[in-house]
Amino acid sequence: MAKIAAERGKPRGFAVIGAAGAASLLAPEPVTLLPGVGPAMARRLAAAGLTRLGQLAALSPQEAARRFGEEGMALAARARGEDARPVVPERETRSMSAETTFDADLSAVEALERPLWRMCERLSRRLAEKGFSAGGAVLKLKTAGFALRTRHARLPAPTVLPDTLFAAARPLLLREADGTAFRLIGIGAQPLVPLALANRGDLADPEAPRRAARWKAMEALRARFGEAAVVRGLGLRAGP
Structure with a gap:
């Protein structure tokens, strides 16, 4: 219920x-x-x-x-609205996500990218707080007709960085943004990987540790001075 x-x-x-x-x-x-x-x-x-x-x-x-x-x-x-099963809140966390429902349906890629970026930042924060990182990214979209679409992308290495999550989700969004009106967008992390394995850097992405250090510094500033203390990327664009 x-x-x-x-x-x-x-x-x-x-x-x-x-x-x-x-x-x-x-x-x-x-x-x-x-x-x-x-x-x-x-x-x-x-x-x-x-x-x-x-x-x-x-x-x-x-x-x-x-x-x-x-x-x-x-x-x-x-x-009939009857359910005697007990509520069991403790369970193994298998995935984590962040999503938002729009005040008005959106269809343009540019309009959808900004809330997707914000959800990537929110998910990154949640992952770090819970001691996890993302082994894969899941894009979630709900159409104006309430049809749910989920698209998956495997990450080459575990991450907790919003820019890496966004880079994985954006191509999925581009394939789905065909003029369809959407009322919800979200980003998920699945599978979950221990935070200690994230952003170690490799030949494919040697700058990952440095970007992770910058992100942690930005988060520290936001915690002290508020969300508006540091705004980057698509967060600077006007729109929804």
Whole structure:
């Protein structure tokens, strides 16, 4: 329910879904709204005449189990807004990302590059804070029609530098920016690599340690004097 509420509140609002009103709010929605209902399960439900969450919620536990197994009981309960599973916040971190939703859809490469650069800087900061670096870069785009696109690029060496992340993500962006309007852009790090292995420099990029030292100095200035103390690269461009 929290995930559904978060999606409804984007980009700047929020949504509150109370326990008493959850079932009625969910009832007219398609079954694909429910986390855990992928294409295969959606086809199984549709074959049984169940395309709306209200129809799924109306099944008794016995009927849901008979038609869809133990998984059916859980799905029918969640369609009513019921979920007894405990929240387990501790899990192994496999990826890390930063993303932003635009106030207005963007389609031009130049308009998309600036927020991508800001997300690269944000991701670099998060990686360093958590003791990780990026072994690969993942570009995330969501179209105005809510279709999600993810594109991957393997990095030649682990990095935590925003310029290296941007250099890997920009060619991916250029291939996707074909006039399509996008409402969200993000950059992810996957796989995650220990921070100690990042930016060591090699024949392909001997300047990496020096750039890493400059970036750390810039971050120290920002921590002391604020984000505007040092602005570089695409952060200087006007636009969104």
